[in-house]
Amino acid sequence: MAAQQQTFALAQQLVELTRKITTIKIDYLNIGGGFGVPYFANEQPLAVSAIADNLQALLQQYKTLTDGVELILELGRYLVAEAGIYVCKVVDIKVSRGTKYLVCDGGLHHHLANSGNFGQVIRKNYPLAIGKELEQVNIVGPLCTPLDILADKIMLPKASLGDYVVVFQSGAYGASASPKDFLSQPQLSEILL
Helix, strand or coil: CHHHHHHHHHHHHHHHHHHHHCCCCCCEEEEEECCCCCCCCCCCCCCHHHHHHHHHHHHHHCHHHHCCCEEEEECHHHHHHHHCCEEEEEEEEEEECCEEEEEECCCCCCCCHHHCCCCCCCCCCCCEECCCCEEEEEEECCCCCCCCEEEEEEEEECCCCCCEEEECCCCCCCHHHCCCCHHHCCCCCCCCC
8 A cells, every 4th residue: 555655646746846947848747767566475465556546646636737637657677577487507515604504507687676676775585485394494596695595584485405486576687687707607598488
C-alpha cells in the first residue's frame, strides 16, 4: 500500500511541477518507472489497479495540462524481473571462522543487483533454491572482492560440489547491469525459453 501511495504522490508532484514551469504545450510526460516487484520475504506484489486508478484521477485533476499528452511509464523491471532466473554452479566449499561458503562460478560480474551493489544499505538475499537438507551458508562468486556475494547467512538445503544455485527474480538488472568483463571472468550464457 505504501508503494502505491508513494508512486501516486511522486506522479502528482511531477505533474504539478510541469504545470508550474512550462508555458508551452508538451507532447509527452514521462513519469518514470521503478515499479517494484516482491524480491524479499514479506513483500507484496504491487497493486497495479490502485496505481491506475490514482493516475486516472491525476489526469482528470490536471486535464487542461494533460489533455492530448502522451503519458509514459517505464515498466521494464516490473514486466521482466519475475520472468528470469540466474543459475550458477558450486565449484568449491570452504569454511572460514565457522562460516560456510559456497563458491560459485558466477557472481557480481553476472548479477550485480543480487550482490547488493545497486545501493542497498542493508544486504538482503534474493530468493534462492538448492538441494534438500538445510544449513546456513554464504554464497559467493569467484572474484577477489568482498562485494561478490550472492547470498549472506542464508538457510538453504545442503549443497555439494557441482550443485546449481538458482537465483529467482533475475529477469531485470542481471547481466545487462553487471560488470561482465570484471577480472577477465568467462561470459555467462543467456537462454530464452
